[in-house]
Structures are given as structure tokens and as C-alpha cells.
Amino acid sequence: MCGIVGIFDTHGTRDIDRAALHRMNESQHHRGPDEGELYTEKALGMGHRRLSVIDLATGQQPxxxxxxxxxxxxxxxxxxxxxxxxxxxxxxxxxxxxxxxEVVLQSWLAWGPDCVHRLKGMFAFGIWDRNQQTMFLARDHVGIKPMFYSLLPTGYFVFGSELKSIMTHPELSRELNVQAVEDFFAYGYVPDPKTIFHNAYKLQPGHRILLKVGDKAVRQEKWWDVSFQPQQTAQSEADIERELIDRLRASVQSQMVAEVPLGAFLSGGVDSSAVVAMMAQQDGPVVNTCSIGFNDPEFDETKYAQQVAQRYNTVHHAQIVDNDDYGLIDTLARLYDEPFADSSAIPTYRVCQLARQRVTVALSGDGGDENFAGYRRYRYAMAEQSVRDKLPAGLRKPLFGALGKWYPKADWAPRVFRAKTTFEALARDLVEGYFHGVSIMPDRVRAELFSDKFKASLQGYRAIDVMQEHAANTDAEDPLSVIQYLDFKTWLPGGILTKVDRASMAHSLEVRVPILDHTLVEWAAGLPAHLKLHGGEGKYIFKQALRPHLSEDILFRSKRGFSIPLASWFRGPLKQTVRDTVLSPLLLDTGLFNERYLRHMVEQHESGMKDYSAALWSVLMFATFLRVSAYQ
Incomplete structure (x- = not known):
């Protein structure tokens, strides 16, 4: 695992500023502490920071x-x-x-841009071919590895593994992208291909760029996408279960190749436990496993991780951390380079820190929920869709629209009386309802949060446009597959994989995700929807297939996630920090926000009348980003 950077003169005539290239490369030293090299020639500079995992003796780059x-x-x-x-x-x-x-390099020589179709793994790379006067960039199928780039006004093209690497270049403007600000406060991250800055971009998963000397524009081209077309198969459910385990076992086995210590994250949930079970059944040394627990029993699941570790006789390392582990806020803002509001980044950072003390490579269970419909929100979305299907839109939209408008938002009340969000979702179509359900701040809250000036600057742009564009491109035919596809294009690369990549590479730890092997993703996408969400049970076929390998309480207990107690933090130890930050001149002077509504959120949350913890966390992380970044 490594960090890469590059500068390419699209005019093909100018020298490269080696000092600028060095700054870019060293900004991500943490991604590759073992070695660092630069190469320059006329119109080209490339840099590399190496974390040695395979071919330790001769794998140097460029x-x-x-x-x-x-x-x-x-x-x-x-x-x-x-x-x-x-x-x-x-x-x-x-x-x-x-x-x-070198396999990737020789694949380019053999097959050109189509070499990406031959690669199975996680990757982001840049190739300069002097004979063809071509710069080629590519990113893996689902976006496990990152790639950022910008075409500067002077015609230099810069790229790197992290946003900070290209932001070190003096020509790249720090102007905020107003659409990205709207996106962030809806999703909690900035979805690909945008970044928080106006002229900086992410190469999207399954996309490539072919840039020739003389080109005046950069065009991303899609080379892979996940298809949800149903498989034509006469297999029984038992046959599918056997094939699922065979595919998972093969994926795990292929990803256990390393010349350095290797282990796995083990949360005690279904996905990480499945990966550990498959690892333990391979020939080889005893598996190292790592888990993080909390000193609050409501958020601690280490007993389940211990159960799996004992069953498979792993060398298990568990660490209990203080539930008030909020000292990482500034660290996270620096890691992610742009606003990032998934609070589970805190325990993710800690488990990566723990793992790196024992191993250099760790396997993770990420991807199981997206592949096999494990999130609770899928169940809610399908329940809402079943109501939509029973009522004509001409009746449903005005009826539930009115109920959603007038029903109070009662966070303090028992759940049965908190129907406002459901009414609002039922008034919408599938994509609108799903967007509404996953937004950390729904439309009505963002409308209050933003200033009139900022809303005018959006010129009609809405964060839901991201999902609607993706929904228009899917071949999915059933509602569950549509929203799974939306997660593959937004939440998975923008949230989950971004979180894990930055948290792990901060500790020079390589994380591999066998459940996201693209051939397993393609196979799972073609399974019937009822085998994923069945009778209200998410990941149905996955759990059934794992019954011989994991206990019932691992497979069928309620899903918790990697949660932290934000609501109590913001009414307790972080109360003053939140108030000072959310109402700070730094934030208010941007002109982006409605000060009255910011004050309303703080006061209502402090009083316990409403739970604004997710919204306040996003504002807190945005303000911290402004303070620690190069924003001007």
C-alpha cells in the first residue's frame, strides 16, 4: 500500500518543479513510510511513498x-x-x-487502457507512456483506493492519493465548491467526483482518464459498473449458499498473500466474523484479530468478538477505549482533508491504531451490508415502498405531504409517535424517499441552516441530484436493487471506504476488503432481491450460508454498528465546545449559514427537546475543517 503523486504538463514542453513534487509526495509520508522516490523528465514528474507488502526487495517505484x-x-x-x-x-x-x-505496467504494454479489465484487486495508478505521449489514470471497480486530480489554469495536471497532496501545489485554488457544501450537509461526506474545493476532483470508482499532450480538458470514462440484472439460474437456495461460501473463501484466500504480518478486524458482527472464519479455515499460521470495545456497555460488543476468536482459536487483541474519546476531532479533520461527518471514524481510527501494533495488513468485513442488503434503512425503505405501491401518486403525495408538513418532529417522544420523517418519505418516490432517509440533514433542515445568499449561489442545485443521476444509470429492475446501487455509487466509496482508507493509512496499515472482490460483487448483485431482504431479515442468504460457521447470536442479533454517544457528548463534556464552535466567527463569517438556526439547534439539543447530534456533528466537523485546512 502506498501513496502516489504526479505532475504532467499537458503542453508537453515545460519542466517540472521538483520541489513542488517533493512537497506533494511528503504530504502523504504516512501512506508509505518505508521508501520514497521521485522521478522527473521534461513535462513529467512522479512520486511514490512505499509501504512494503509484496516483493520487499525489488518493488520500488516509480x-x-x-x-x-x-x-x-x-x-x-x-x-x-x-x-x-x-x-x-x-x-x-x-x-x-x-x-x-510491474504486472500492471506490462498489462498496459499488452492491452493499453483495457488492461483494467484484467485486474482483480484494489488499485489507483498513473502511467506515463512517452511513445504515445499519454498519461493514463485508473481507479479500481468499487473505489477501495483513492485518486484525486486537478487540471490547473496553467495547463499542468496534478494527481495524488489524497486531497492534501494536490492541495500543496501553489496554483490550486482553495475556493469552496458550493455544490459540495450542499452535498456534505446532506450526505455527511462529499460524493465523487466532487471535492470540497472548486477545481479539485476525485476519479470515480471504475473510471479512467486518458490524457494526451495537447489535451485541454480532462474526461473521466467509466470502464466498469455493477449490474443488478437478475441471474438466469435454476439453482436451489442450498446451492446458492454453497456457492456463496466458495466464493467468499476464495476471495479471502486470494487476499491473504503478503510478505509481512497479516491479521483481521473482528468487531463481532456478521461480516468481520465471516471473514475471520474463512481465514481460519485456510492453511497457514494462526490468525491475528483485533477489536475495539467501549467502557459503556450500550456501545460495547467485544464479547461477541471474543466468542468468534475463541471458536477459531485466533490470537486476539482487544482494547477498551474511553467512550469520551473526542480528542481526535482535529486529527480527523486533517486526515480527511475535507469535511467528513461519519462519527464512527473515531473508533475506526482506534482499531487501525491497535492493529498496526501487531500487523501490517488487515482484512476487513466492509461491503457485506451493501452486497447483501444488511442495513436497517433497506428494510424501512422497502416498507415505505410497499405503501407507495398501494396508493396512486395523485392521492399519496398530497395526503402524506400534508401529514409530513404538519406533524411535529418529536425526537423526545416514544418512537411510535415519531412519524414525521416517515410521512415525508411516503410523499416522495423511491429515490427521493431513500435520499430523505439517509440524509443527515433533510431538505427542510438544510433550508433553515443555509443563508439566503448561499442558497441563491446554488442556482437550483440540490444534493438529491447526485442520487437521481446515478438512479438514471442503473439497470436494476426492483426497488431494493436500485437503492443498493445508489449506495455502491455514493455511501460505499464516499463514506465507508474513505473512512477506512484514511484511518488505516494514518497508521501505515493496509486494509483489504474481500467481500468487495468485484467478481463477488457482480455475483451477489444478480441474486434475487428476496434472498437478500427476506421477511424483514437483511443479509438473509449470507446469514443462512454462514450458519455452519458462526453461532446464531452472531448471525441474528440486532445490528448496532460502530457507534459513539454523540447526543450525550453534546449535552455533557462537549457542550461548550459545540456552542463555541458552531457559533464561532470563523463559521459565521463564511456567509454560508443562518446564525439564528445554528443557535436554535444548539439550544434545542442542549435542552433535550430535540436530538440535533448528527447535524451538530456535521457543523462541528465543517468548522474544524475550515480551521485546520488551507482554506482561505
């Missing part, structure tokens, strides 16, 4: 072909690199190393 006409910087792991190396050798390609990096 890496060249034999005549040094092609050079690559690469971040990731290709799990089928040995098979590809054998195929390429059979085609006459000569290898100088045993690294997967």
Missing part, C-alpha cells in the same frame, strides 16, 4: 519498462498478479521484478 519509455506509480494490491504474470510471460513479456506493480 517503476519503468526495459527501455524506460513507460513509467508507473501505483497504489494497491492486484490479487491475480501471479496468473497475469504467467500469461504475460507467455506472450513474451520480460519481468525485472516479482511485483504486482
Amino acid at each position: 517503476l519503468f519498462n526495459a527501455d524506460r519509455s513507460v513509467v508507473i506509480v501505483y497504489n494497491g494490491e492486484i490479487y491475480n498478479y501471479r496468473e497475469l504474470m504467467a500469461e504475460l510471460k507467455g506472450m513474451g513479456h520480460v519481468f525485472q521484478t516479482k511485483s504486482d506493480t
Whole structure:
């Protein structure tokens, strides 16, 4: 696992500022503390920070072909690199190393831009081909590894593994992207391809860029997408369960290749427990597992992790952390480089910190909920959709629209009386309802939060536009598959994978996600929806298949997630911090916000009348981003 950077002169004539390239590279030293190299030639500079995992002796980068006409910087792991190396050798390609990096390079020489279709793994890379006068960038199927870029006004193209790397370049403006601000306060992150800055972008998952000398524009091209077209199969449910385990076991086995210590995260939930079960059934050393617990029993699940560890005889490391672990706020803002409001980034940071004390590579269970419909919100969304299907839109929209408008938002009341959000969702269509359900601040709250000036600057743009654009591109035919697809395009890369990548690389830890092997993703997407969400049970087929491998209380207990007690923090130890930050001149002077509503949220939350913890956390993280970033 590594960090990569590059500067490319699209004019093809100018020298590269080596000092600027060095600053870019060193800004992400944490991604690769083992080695760091730079390479420059006319119109090109590339840099690399290395975390050595495979081919420790000869895997240095930037890496060249034999005549040094092609050079690559690469971040990731290709799990089928040995098979590809054998195929390429059979085609006459000569290898100088045993690294997967050179496999990617030789794949470019063999197949050009279509080389990405041959790669199985997680990756983001840049290749300069002097003979073709071409810069090629690509990102893996689901977005496990990141890539940021910008085409500067002077014609220089810069790219890097983290936003901070390209933001070190003096020509890149710090102007905020107003659409990204709207997106952040709806989603809690900035969805691809935008970043929080106006002229900086993310390369989207399953996309590539082919940039030639003389090009005046950068165009992302989609090379892969997940299809939810149903599989034509006569398999029984038992056959599907067996195939699921075979595929999961094969994916885990392929991702256990490393020349450094390897282990796994073990939360005690279904997904991480499934990965550990598959690891423990492989030939090899005893599995190292790591888990984080909390000193508040309401948020602690270490007993379930311990149960799995005992069953599979892992070398288990557990650490109990203080529930008031809020000293990481500034650290998180620096890690993520742009506003990021998933509070589970705190325990994720801690479990990565713990794991790195024992291993260099850790396998994670991320992706199970997206693949097999495990989130509670899928169940709620399908229940709402069943009501929509029973009522014509001409009746449903005015009826539930009126109920949603006039019903009070009663966070303090018993759940049965808190129907405002449900009424609002039922007045919408599937995509609008799902967006409404996942938003950390719904439309009516953002309308109050933002200033009139800021709302005018959006010129009609709405955060839901992101989901509507993706929904228009899916081939999914049933409602559950549609919203799974939306998560694959938004929440998974923008939230989950971003959180894990930055938290792990802050500790120079490589995290692999076998449940997101793209062939497993493709297979799972084609399963019938009723095998994923069945009788109100999410991940139905996944859990049934795992019954021989995990206990009933691991498989079927209520899902908790990696939660922290924000609501009590903001009424207790962080009360004054929240008030001072949310109402600070730094935030108010941006002109983005309605001071009256900010004050309303603080006071209503402090009093216990309403729970604004998620909204206040997002404002707190936005303000902290402004304070610690290079924003001007």
C-alpha cells in the first residue's frame, strides 16, 4: 500500500518543479513510510511513498519498462498478479521484478487502457507512456483506493492519493465548491467526483482518464459498473449458499498473500466474523484479530468478538477505549482533508491504531451490508415502498405531504409517535424517499441552516441530484436493487471506504476488503432481491450460508454498528465546545449559514427537546475543517 503523486504538463514542453513534487509526495509520508522516490523528465514528474507488502526487495517505484519509455506509480494490491504474470510471460513479456506493480505496467504494454479489465484487486495508478505521449489514470471497480486530480489554469495536471497532496501545489485554488457544501450537509461526506474545493476532483470508482499532450480538458470514462440484472439460474437456495461460501473463501484466500504480518478486524458482527472464519479455515499460521470495545456497555460488543476468536482459536487483541474519546476531532479533520461527518471514524481510527501494533495488513468485513442488503434503512425503505405501491401518486403525495408538513418532529417522544420523517418519505418516490432517509440533514433542515445568499449561489442545485443521476444509470429492475446501487455509487466509496482508507493509512496499515472482490460483487448483485431482504431479515442468504460457521447470536442479533454517544457528548463534556464552535466567527463569517438556526439547534439539543447530534456533528466537523485546512 502506498501513496502516489504526479505532475504532467499537458503542453508537453515545460519542466517540472521538483520541489513542488517533493512537497506533494511528503504530504502523504504516512501512506508509505518505508521508501520514497521521485522521478522527473521534461513535462513529467512522479512520486511514490512505499509501504512494503509484496516483493520487499525489488518493488520500488516509480517503476519503468526495459527501455524506460513507460513509467508507473501505483497504489494497491492486484490479487491475480501471479496468473497475469504467467500469461504475460507467455506472450513474451520480460519481468525485472516479482511485483504486482510491474504486472500492471506490462498489462498496459499488452492491452493499453483495457488492461483494467484484467485486474482483480484494489488499485489507483498513473502511467506515463512517452511513445504515445499519454498519461493514463485508473481507479479500481468499487473505489477501495483513492485518486484525486486537478487540471490547473496553467495547463499542468496534478494527481495524488489524497486531497492534501494536490492541495500543496501553489496554483490550486482553495475556493469552496458550493455544490459540495450542499452535498456534505446532506450526505455527511462529499460524493465523487466532487471535492470540497472548486477545481479539485476525485476519479470515480471504475473510471479512467486518458490524457494526451495537447489535451485541454480532462474526461473521466467509466470502464466498469455493477449490474443488478437478475441471474438466469435454476439453482436451489442450498446451492446458492454453497456457492456463496466458495466464493467468499476464495476471495479471502486470494487476499491473504503478503510478505509481512497479516491479521483481521473482528468487531463481532456478521461480516468481520465471516471473514475471520474463512481465514481460519485456510492453511497457514494462526490468525491475528483485533477489536475495539467501549467502557459503556450500550456501545460495547467485544464479547461477541471474543466468542468468534475463541471458536477459531485466533490470537486476539482487544482494547477498551474511553467512550469520551473526542480528542481526535482535529486529527480527523486533517486526515480527511475535507469535511467528513461519519462519527464512527473515531473508533475506526482506534482499531487501525491497535492493529498496526501487531500487523501490517488487515482484512476487513466492509461491503457485506451493501452486497447483501444488511442495513436497517433497506428494510424501512422497502416498507415505505410497499405503501407507495398501494396508493396512486395523485392521492399519496398530497395526503402524506400534508401529514409530513404538519406533524411535529418529536425526537423526545416514544418512537411510535415519531412519524414525521416517515410521512415525508411516503410523499416522495423511491429515490427521493431513500435520499430523505439517509440524509443527515433533510431538505427542510438544510433550508433553515443555509443563508439566503448561499442558497441563491446554488442556482437550483440540490444534493438529491447526485442520487437521481446515478438512479438514471442503473439497470436494476426492483426497488431494493436500485437503492443498493445508489449506495455502491455514493455511501460505499464516499463514506465507508474513505473512512477506512484514511484511518488505516494514518497508521501505515493496509486494509483489504474481500467481500468487495468485484467478481463477488457482480455475483451477489444478480441474486434475487428476496434472498437478500427476506421477511424483514437483511443479509438473509449470507446469514443462512454462514450458519455452519458462526453461532446464531452472531448471525441474528440486532445490528448496532460502530457507534459513539454523540447526543450525550453534546449535552455533557462537549457542550461548550459545540456552542463555541458552531457559533464561532470563523463559521459565521463564511456567509454560508443562518446564525439564528445554528443557535436554535444548539439550544434545542442542549435542552433535550430535540436530538440535533448528527447535524451538530456535521457543523462541528465543517468548522474544524475550515480551521485546520488551507482554506482561505
